Amino acid sequence: MAAPTVKVVPSEVEVSNELCQLVVSSANAAIKERGVFTFGVSGGSAAKFLCNGLPQASTDWSKWRVFFCDERLVPFSDPECTYAYYKANLLSKVPIPEEHFYALNPNLSVEDAADDYEKKLRTVFPDGIPRFDVLSLGMGPDGHTCSLFPGHQLLKETEKMYAPISDSPKPPPQRVTLTFPVINNAACCVFASCGAGKADIVQQVLEDKSDEPLPAARVRPTNGEVVWILDKPAAGKLQASL
């Protein structure tokens, strides 16, 4: 796998613009080539970046198929619900058919919700390991991505495409997350991180040489690319080589 591409821009506004430009150009290329764009979205600040920038995009929204990289198992009315955030801030502004923005079923147990979500994934990827065109990822201050946390047994999951977690160190505790076999089969994994508070972990992940890499450092698509879009403060600890 090629080394990650690292793009440093002055501030959060440019991070949002760069992220959305990458997503939309990938989408239009995929739609031109295959007639569909498969996209995984995250919660946290990535959701804010995408919802700020995507409504202005020029694309065929009917060809987008959007899943969560991870999602919390909470009612849609819960402010922690990432689907509710995208529904209010993106789906209300662009004509992605609701049935093409796949939500968890919050009325199920976390195990059943993961199984049910895998069935939805299979409607788009009928067999084999799904290959998303783009996964938009965030990274927590501990180096987690999706809902894959340092030292968690889910880092070793190789059978499930979506796995349940009930002990997320980041609340809320119950979530459904993509696993590494799918993440590392994507064509493009793009991280977007902002703020000086992420500078240490960004350096640790990008210059991670440990034999137990942090989850975000394990994102290495076998036949794809990893792109990091950082604002200056988040890139503050990276070597001058940038």
Ligand SMILES: O=C(O)[C@H](O)[C@@H](O)[C@H](O)[C@H](O)COP(=O)(O)O
């Ligand atoms: O739903 C979630 O909680 C996210 O998917 C999570 O994995 C997030 O991406 C990271 O925690 C980074 O979040 P920030 O960018 O907001 O720090």
